[in-house]
Amino acid sequence: MQIKKAIIPVAGWGTRRLPITKVIEKAMLPIGNRPLVDYVVEDCAKAGIEDVYIVIDEKPFSQIKAYYEENAKLNNYLIARGKEDRLKLADTSREGLTIHFFVQKDVDSRYGSACPVAQVVEEYGINEPTVVLMGDDLVYNADGSSDLARLMDLIKEPTDSAMLATEIDPNDVEKYGVLKVEDGKLSGIYEKPKKEEAPSNLINISKYIMSPAFLQRIVKYCHDNDFGPGDQEYLITDPIIEHIKAGEPIYVMPIKGEYLDGGSMDGWLHANNVVCGKK
Numbered sequence: 001m002q003i004k005k006a007i008i009p010v011a012g013w014g015t016r017r018l019p020i021t022k023v024i025e026k027a028m029l030p031i032g033n034r035p036l037v038d039y040v041v042e043d044c045a046k047a048g049i050e051d052v053y054i055v056i057d058e059k060p061f062s063q064i065k066a067y068y069e070e071n072a073k074l075n076n077y078l079i080a081r082g083k084e085d086r087l088k089l090a091d092t093s094r095e096g097l098t099i100h101f102f103v104q105k106d107v108d109s110r111y112g113s114a115c116p117v118a119q120v121v122e123e124y125g126i127n128e129p130t131v132v133l134m135g136d137d138l139v140y141n142a143d144g145s146s147d148l149a150r151l152m153d154l155i156k157e158p159t160d161s162a163m164l165a166t167e168i169d170p171n172d173v174e175k176y177g178v179l180k181v182e183d184g185k186l187s188g189i190y191e192k193p194k195k196e197e198a199p200s201n202l203i204n205i206s207k208y209i210m211s212p213a214f215l216q217r218i219v220k221y222c223h224d225n226d227f228g229p230g231d232q233e234y235l236i237t238d239p240i241i242e243h244i245k246a247g248e249p250i251y252v253m254p255i256k257g258e259y260l261d262g263g264s265m266d267g268w269l270h271a272n273n274v275v276c277g278k279k
Contacts (some may be wrong), residue, residue: 001131002153004050004208008040009116010064010135011057011104014264019189020213027135032275036262037064039138039275045094048148049131052103053100053124055116057107065101068092076170091273100124110222112233113206118222121215123189125176130215132207132236137267139164140274151209161214162251165257168193176203177237179252186250189237202252205259208237214243214250219229 008233014026021029027037037054044052056062071090078086102123104116113148131148139147147164163186165179165260173195180188180199189204192199210218229233244250260274261267272278 001129001152001158002048003131003152003155004048004054005126005128006044006049006131007046007049007053007055007117007120008037008133009104010037010112011054011055011107011116014136014263017125017265017268025063026263028067029268030262031138031262031268031271034069035064035067036138036271037135039140040095040133041068041099043139043146043148045097045129046135046144047149047152049097051098051100052100053120054135055102055104055120058103059140062110063100068099070218089234090193101239102138106200109229110227110234111229112227113220114234114239117210117215117236118219126215126265127212129155129160129202129212132206132208132209132210132214136263137205137259138271139166139205139207139255139257139261140271145256147255147257148207148223150256154253155209159211160209160251161211162209162253164205164255164256165202165252166205167201168203170198170201173198173201173203178203180253185250186240186244186252188244189240191237200238202254204237205255208236211248213248219244223271245252257276 003023008026014021017026018191028035041052056064073147074137075087076088080129105118151164173194178190178193179186190199221239222234258274262271
């Protein structure tokens with residue numbers, strides 16, 4: 001099924017990567033010569049997405065927004081100095097894809113993966129299957145293919161939802177949200193289980209296709225809960241569990257590419273080595 005909209009949350013302080021994230025937004029940390037988030041946007045373009053909603057926070061200057069906007073001063077500089085061949089490198093737009101920037105409300109007090117999604121759904125009245133991708137990790141396919149596009153092929157009805165997953169070393173399951181899958185559909189998520197209690201070695205990598213009912217469940221979850229700063233985050237995994245308990249299917253597809261996490265120092269270094277061909 002062709003899906004036209006995607007939501008990419010990137011707001012927040014990126015505390016795992018302090019102190020560099022005091023001055024560089026986490027999603028703008030470079031993988032090779034491009035920011036991490038641009039690989040996520042590129043995957044959306046490859047999959048035929050038409051509208052991407054990037055959720056930012058209210059800062060005096062948004063590096064992500066500046067990256068995707070045209071820089072006339074830079075273009076004039078390149079032309080004046082005979083460097084027209086670099087104009088293409090400075091053009092970060094993607095044909096057929098429109099990027100919308102949405103400033104997340106109450107980002108410091110309502111923290112977590114669910115709130116930015118809920119706010120975009122309400123702000124833009126989204127009522128169709130929508131892709132949701134976090135902006136600090138990516139799936140890399142050296143052959144240029146897209147696991148997101150393959151996930152779309154898995155969806156047959158607008159009422160269906162789906163998610164990508166990746167297999168890891170069974171000895172590492174205690175670090176992740178581990179998936180229980182039955183007949184190709186999600187039946188449970190176990191957060192950081194002990195190796196002997198893990199239902200599989202498939203982990204959640206926060207890359208979804210969400211049905212309208214799934215999106216509305218996230219909206220309701222954010223409205224129904226009032227977590228304080230010392231409480232839990234507003235996590236997408238909570239409405240996921242509610243969704244499958246209600247009998248709604250969420251199909252699970254293991255990726256063919258490699259999952260790269262730029263949110264940690266080790267993950268970011270590894271991602272650079274993979275993308276730059278030094279693995």
